[in-house]
Structure formats: structure tokens, C-alpha cells
Amino acid sequence: MKYSSQMVAKPYFIFALILLAGEILFGLIMGLQYIYGDFLFPLIPFSVARMVHVNLLIVLLLFGFMGVSYYLIPEESERELWSPLLAKITFWVFAVTGVLTILGYLFVPYAELAKMTFNDLLPTMGREYLEQPLITKVGLVLVILSYVLNLTMTVLKGRRTVISIILLTGLFGLAFLFLFAFYVPENLVMDKFFWWFVIHLWVEATWELIMGAFLAFVLIKLTGVDREHIDKWLYLIIAMTLLSGLIGTGHHFYYIGAPSYWLWIGTLSSAFEPLPFFLMILFAYSMVKNSRITHDNAIALTWAKGTAVMSFLGAGVWGFMHTLAPVNYYTHGTQLTAAHGHLSFFGAYVMIVFALISYAMPILRGRPKGNCAKAQKVELTSFWLMVIGMLGLTIALTIAGIVQIELQRIPDSANALDFMSTQARLNWIYYIRLGFGVMVLIGLFTYFYSFFVKEEK
Numbered sequence: 001m002k003y004s005s006q007m008v009a010k011p012y013f014i015f016a017l018i019l020l021a022g023e024i025l026f027g028l029i030m031g032l033q034y035i036y037g038d039f040l041f042p043l044i045p046f047s048v049a050r051m052v053h054v055n056l057l058i059v060l061l062l063f064g065f066m067g068v069s070y071y072l073i074p075e076e077s078e079r080e081l082w083s084p085l086l087a088k089i090t091f092w093v094f095a096v097t098g099v100l101t102i103l104g105y106l107f108v109p110y111a112e113l114a115k116m117t118f119n120d121l122l123p124t125m126g127r128e129y130l131e132q133p134l135i136t137k138v139g140l141v142l143v144i145l146s147y148v149l150n151l152t153m154t155v156l157k158g159r160r161t162v163i164s165i166i167l168l169t170g171l172f173g174l175a176f177l178f179l180f181a182f183y184v185p186e187n188l189v190m191d192k193f194f195w196w197f198v199i200h201l202w203v204e205a206t207w208e209l210i211m212g213a214f215l216a217f218v219l220i221k222l223t224g225v226d227r228e229h230i231d232k233w234l235y236l237i238i239a240m241t242l243l244s245g246l247i248g249t250g251h252h253f254y255y256i257g258a259p260s261y262w263l264w265i266g267t268l269s270s271a272f273e274p275l276p277f278f279l280m281i282l283f284a285y286s287m288v289k290n291s292r293i294t295h296d297n298a299i300a301l302t303w304a305k306g307t308a309v310m311s312f313l314g315a316g317v318w319g320f321m322h323t324l325a326p327v328n329y330y331t332h333g334t335q336l337t338a339a340h341g342h343l344s345f346f347g348a349y350v351m352i353v354f355a356l357i358s359y360a361m362p363i364l365r366g367r368p369k370g371n372c373a374k375a376q377k378v379e380l381t382s383f384w385l386m387v388i389g390m391l392g393l394t395i396a397l398t399i400a401g402i403v404q405i406e407l408q409r410i411p412d413s414a415n416a417l418d419f420m421s422t423q424a425r426l427n428w429i430y431y432i433r434l435g436f437g438v439m440v441l442i443g444l445f446t447y448f449y450s451f452f453v454k455e456e457k
């Protein structure tokens with residue numbers, strides 16, 4: 001470790017991994033509820049489990065991003081973090097707010113939680129991913145501000161690199177767009193319209209910049225390729241991301257009551273969205289080919305290459321499947337959407353966090369060359385368990401989606417099955433989904449185990 005303040009990243013990494021275990025656990029609970037409708041009812045209703053599942057996902061990714069940035073920025077800026085103390089305080093504020101919010105979801109009825117937390121004052125609750133009480137949302141704004149301030153001050157006082165500028169651009173975007181979480185128009189069409197300003201413009205614009213910066217950083221470290229070479233790739237990826245992703249928001253405006261010109265705008269612009277993800281594969285593999293060093297931490301490179309491939313599959317391929325307006329007419333809100341949601345979030349953002357944890361954590365633990373061969377082997381097993389598990393879960397949901405569309409969406413209204421009858425016909429496939437889900441959890445526990453493998457002398 002070059003700068004002692006990089007150490008603040010460690011609790012962020014550990015906490016992100018613990019939250020991931022919780023997230024997957026709630027996924028499994030819902031996987032069971034799909035098969036046995038009253039499993040854990042009324043203790044944990046499906047709606048609550050779903051909210052906990054997706055909220056944990058967002059929070060763990062934010063913890064992951066923060067940990068990675070606090071590790072990366074000092075090294076890029078060639079100086080200590082502006083305020084390690086602020087980063088530590090931010091960690092505790094965020095962790096306590098996050099835990100209290102999840103406990104609130106689990107133990108207080110949602111309407112009561114809304115009353116207790118001043119939702120009457122400014123109603124912001126009840127929208128998917130943005131279910132957090134007002135107090136939590138305000139806390140999140142403070143946490144993000146303190147995080148962005150800390151990084152910006154470090155960059156301003158130190159060396160400025162393309163990687164840190166792109167990372168900061170992504171983070172400023174993330175912070176700004178979150179403000180739309182406070183804007184909830186009465187009109188349902190407008191409500192949906194602006195909801196996507198947070199959701200779509202996070203995952204398909206600003207977070208992509210963050211991911212590009214993280215991937216470039218870890219590739220420089222592991223391959224020793226020149227910065228100039230990497231910077232050119234980054235510019236290209238970022239330009240493609242913004243060109244396609246910003247107007248690409250239109251692929252969510254097809255059938256929500258927005259004007260019909262969005263059918264064309266959304267279709268034409270979002271059709272190009274897979275391109276930056278494809279470029280990331282070319283980027284990663286060409287860096288590896290031009291490698292100037294052989295880093296001992298081979299498993300971190302496996303994660304980096306895996307991220308490029310899996311994000312292209314989840315976002316690029318599974319995204320493209322339903323992004324054209326005439327296709328989306330049939331697929332909207334089916335299990336196909338859930339298939340895409342799982343593989344894209346996992347392949348892009350969960351995996352990039354894994355890649356950086358696998359690179360940085362051994363260094364933070366005093367092992368600059370990475371973990372020993374045995375620990376890396378255990379980690380490789382965990383890599384495949386999680387990747388195959390998520391792919392299997394996604395393919396199961398894709399088949400479920402296709403059957404659902406056939407039964408529920410294609411026939412005319414006289415012959416179409418209703419939602420619940422369709423889901424009942426799909427029971428068999430939800431067993432398969434559950435099986436692959438269990439595999440993902442075993443994979444994560446194998447990853448945890450790799451931390452405890454004793455170093456070979």
C-alpha cells in the first residue's frame with residue numbers, strides 16, 4: 001500500500017460483502033415464496049423481501065464504489081486522502097443509517113414507517129429502489145456529498161489523471177441525479193418519467209463511467225500497460241456510453257403514456273447501448289495481450305476480464321433483447337426484465353467491485369503480490385460458482401419470460417391467461433432458478449473462505 005489513508009477502504013469492502021450475503025439471502029427467500037406462496041408469511045411478506053433485496057443491492061454497491069474510490073484516488077493523485085477521518089465518519093453514518101432502514105422495513109409496517117419518518121412533509125416513499133424514508137434519503141445525500149467532497153479535494157491537491165476525472169464526473173452525475181428521488185409528481189406518467197432519471201441514468205450512464213474508471217485502474221496495475229494507451233480506450237468508451245445512454249432513457253418511455261416520438265428515439269439510441277460494453281471486452285483483452293508484466297494476483301485479472309464479458313452479456317445482450325419498441329410491447333415487465341436486471345447488475349457492478357476487492361484487499365492485508373496460490377484457487381472456484389449460478393438463474397428466468405409472453409401477452413385478451421395463472425404454470429422453472437440461486441450463495445461463502453486460507457511460506 002503506497003498511502004496509509006488507503007486503509008479506510010477496508011471496512012467499506014467488508015461491509016459491502018456482508019450486505020451482499022444479506023441481499024442474496026432475501027433473493028432466496030423470494031425464490032422460495034415464488035414456489036410456496038405463504039413461505040414466511042406474515043413474518044416477511046414478498047413485498048418487504050423484494051424491497052430489502054433491491055435496497056441492499058443499491059447500498060452494497062454504493063459501499064463498494066466508496067471503498068474502491070478511497071483506495072484508488074490517493075494512488076491516482078499521488079497523495080494521501082484529503083480527510084481519512086471524514087471517510088471513517090461517513091462509513092459509520094452510512095452503515096448505521098443503512099442498517100436502521102433495513103430494520104425499519106422488516107419490523108415496522110411500511111405505512112407506519114412513512115408516518116414516523118415525516119413522509120407527509122415531503123412524500124418520496126413507495127417507488128421501486130427509492131423506497132427509503134425521507135430521513136434516510138437526506139442521510140444518503142449527506143453521505144454522498146461528503147464522499148464526493150473528500151475525493152474532489154484529494155484530486156485537486158494532487159496529480160490529475162484521466163481515470164480520476166472520469167470517476168469524479170460519474171460521481172457528480174450520480175449525486176446530481178439522486179436529487180430526482182425527492183421529486184415525485186402527482187401525475188403517474190410524470191412520476192415514472194422522472195423515476196427513470198435516477199434509475200436508468202445511474203446504471204446506463206453515470207455508473208458506467210465509474211465502472212470504466214475502475215476497470216482501467218485495475219488493468220493498469222495488473223498489466224503494466226501505458227497510461228496513454230488506456231486513456232484513449234477510456235475516452236472512446238465514455239463517449240459511446242454518453243451518446244447512447246443519455247437519450248437511451250427513451251427505451252423506458254414507450255408505453256407509460258409519454259409522447260409516441262419516444263418509440264423512435266428510444267429504439268434508435270438504445271440500440272447502440274451494447275457498444276460501450278462490447279468495447280470494454282476489447283479493451284480488457286487487448287490490455288492483457290499487450291501486458292508488460294506478469295502480476296502474481298492472477299485472480300484479480302480473471303475478475304476484471306469476467307466483468308467485461310458478463311456486463312456485455314447482462315447489459316448488452318440481455319438489454320438489447322427487449323430494447324426495441326415493437327419487442328418491448330410484448331416483453332415489458334415480464335420475467336425477461338427480471339432476467340436482464342439480474343445479469344446486468346451482477347455482471348457489471350457486483351463483479352467490478354469483486355475485481356477491485358480481489359486486487360486491493362490482499363495489499364491492504366500486507367500481501368502486495370496477492371494471495372497465495374491456494375487462496376487464489378479457492379477464489380477461482382468461487383468465481384465460477386457465482387458466475388455459473390447467475391447465468392443459470394438468468395437463463396431460467398429468460399425461459400420463464402418467454403413462456404409468460406406466449407401465454408399472457410401474445411394471445412388476444414379473450415384467450416390470454418392472467419398473471420397468476422401464468423406464474424402457476426411456470427412453477428417447475430422456479431425450482432431451477434432457486435437451485436442456481438443456492439449456487440450463487442455457496443459461491444459467495446467460498447469467496448469468504450478464501451480470506452481465511454493460510455498463507456504458504
Ligand code: HEM
Nearest residue numbers: 024027028030031337338341342345346350433434437440
Ligand atoms: C448478486 C445477485 C443478485 C442480484 C444482482 C439481484 C438483482 C435483482 C434485481 C435488480 C431485482 C429487480 C428486478 C426487476 O425489477 O426486474 C431482483 C428481484 C428479484 N430477485 Fe434478485 N438479485 C440477485 C440474486 C438473487 C437470487 C440468488 C435470487 C433467488 C434465487 C433472486 C431472486 C429475486 C426475486 C424472486 C426477485 C423479485 C422478482 C419479481 O418481482 O418477480 N435474486 N433481483
Ligand code: HEM
Nearest residue numbers: 203251273274315319320322323332333337341344345348
Ligand atoms: C449495467 C447496466 C444495466 C443495468 C444494471 C440494468 C438494469 C435494469 C433493471 C434492473 C431493469 C428493470 C427495472 C424495473 O424494475 O422496471 C431494467 C430495465 C430495462 N433495461 Fe436495463 N440495465 C442495464 C443496461 C441496459 C442496456 C445496455 C439496455 C439496452 C441495450 C437495457 C435495456 C432495458 C430495457 C428496455 C428495460 C425495460 C424493460 C421493461 O420494459 O420491462 N438495459 N434494466
Ligand SMILES: [Fe+2]
Nearest residue numbers: 200204249251
Ligand atoms: Fe434503461
